[in-house]
Amino acid sequence: MNEAIKSNSFGPKNKVLRINNKVIQFNRQTIARKDIVGIKQYARAMQFYRFRVGEQHYLGLKTATAQIDILFTCYFSIDQDYFIDLENRIIAEIWEQTTDQIWLAGKTTLLNHGTLTVGPCQISRQGILVTKGNALPIKQQQIAWADLQYQVLHDRLVLNNQNDYAVYTNLYFKNTWNIDVLIALLDWITQENGLGNLPAT
Structure with missing residues (x-):
């Protein structure tokens, strides 16, 4: 995966996201996949008074010395299909390998x-x-x-x-x-x- 993406419904595709077997790069921050020790994901609705105006989806990755924060903001369902597809592709590239890596390290720590x-x-x-x-x-x-x-x-x-x-x-x-x-x-x-x-x- 190596492409320019946008992070919100009204923004340009000006952020480079690169994912391969060795590194993950986003918004000028690069981390080595083997060094990842933390992962975090959540979604939340955005409201203005009683009205829902959009939603945010976040994926965070960190090593001992660096952190990547991928945040997508979709307003009024504009480009919703784009963000759903993008998030699904990112998760497919990152999630299983990263969580397995952290899980194995945690298991080893507890067994020791x-x-x-x-x-x-x-x-x-x-x-x-x-x-x-x-x-x-x-x-x-x-x-x-x-x-x-x-x-x-x-x-x-x-x-x-x-x-x-x-x-x-x-x-x-x-x-x-x-x-x-x-x-x-x-x-x-x-x-x-x-x-x-x-x-x-």
Whole structure:
């Protein structure tokens, strides 16, 4: 994929998007595919008072040192087919390979007794440590794997302790990197016993 694209309904095709087996380039920013450690995707409606005026679709990719933000804004359904086709082609080129790469790295980290960070959560063999609040003192709550209950909603992933519903967190797709990877890891851990014998509650 190597073409000039437009990012909104009224804009010109003046942004170069290049995707191949080694790099992704957009709007003068280039990253190596093998270095990608974060992916984020969301869509949101745009409203003016009570009226829907359009929608935005976002795909973010990041390495340890760089980030690419691909944002499409479609106003009043103008060129909607163009943006749907473009987004589908980008996802087909990027999504599976990138999420598999990040998932495998996360799986390896957990199997080696390491810790992953996704949003305010630290994931380890002991479970999920949830950090709440930005100001001191910071509150941390542990959810053991045996107590974990999770649900995927249209805009967020909900994690809670099924034995103590005061312990929970919401991870929003719009704000949190690697949620889709985390969901796959949670399925692997809880449904496939991916980590084997885990610590008791």
